[in-house]
Amino acid sequence: MTFTCRQCGTCCMYLGDYIVIDHQIGPFEFACESVSTGTGFVARIDDDKREIFRDHTFPEKYPHACRFLRPDGSLLRCTIHRDSPAQCKFYRCVIMRVSDPGGNPVGTVTGTLNLHSEDPRLRAVWEAAEKTIPESLSDFEERRKQYLTGQGYQVT
Ligand code: SF4
Ligand code: SF4
Structure with a gap:
């Protein structure tokens, strides 16, 4: 993409x-x-x-x-x-780095808000986060981070 x-x-x-x-x-x-x-x-x-x-x-x-x-x-x-x-x-940003509960890196989210991950569960969780927390909310980035954290992921 x-x-x-x-x-x-x-x-x-x-x-x-x-x-x-x-x-x-x-x-x-x-x-x-x-x-x-x-x-x-x-x-x-x-x-x-x-x-x-x-x-x-x-x-x-x-x-x-x-x-x-x-x-x-x-x-x-x-x-x-x-x-x-x-x-x-030429900078291409990463605004979130996502790790599984064991601390293993499983995905990144770029500034365009695209998730890059091979982890099917994380992809499903991110899609759910996109549906429930729209970009129109002023604090949507923080809320999506919290959503991922609530699903057991570590987000930095
Ligand atoms: S505003 Fe950002 S893109 Fe522009 S010169 Fe400064 S650091 Fe670079
Ligand atoms: S989307 Fe945001 S974080 Fe990513 S390169 Fe553009 S200004 Fe920087």
Whole structure:
């Protein structure tokens, strides 16, 4: 299945120490460093995200989040999608790692909310969780984790 980022922002919430702004070089242009690879890059805020970038309430509230992450309605969006480092562009997230009661890994759930597992019981439990806990609920991720835990799985 093709991976599609649903722009939940979960993977960027603690990357503030890894995607670092060195200095500003224009109104919407920054010299940056990707700390994990030690490479510099120039980030220009995407034309259509300049309005949301101007509001610094979010980075002030979440100091560990990447400086380029901003809320946009129900989404958390990267405001330098065009110029973001390669590791961001190719990142494929895992938001839940599921183990059986013995601690053996049996599946992962990606940010697109797809379960990847060969375990038929876990697949059935996840399908039941999808039916009973819809994505429209604001705390659905936490509730689905609790659902899996209630079925004997360990979720991290
Ligand atoms: S540059 Fe964009 S994709 Fe990369 S961590 Fe920051 S907000 Fe996330
Ligand atoms: S956690 Fe996954 S779905 Fe969410 S923003 Fe990151 S890559 Fe996209």
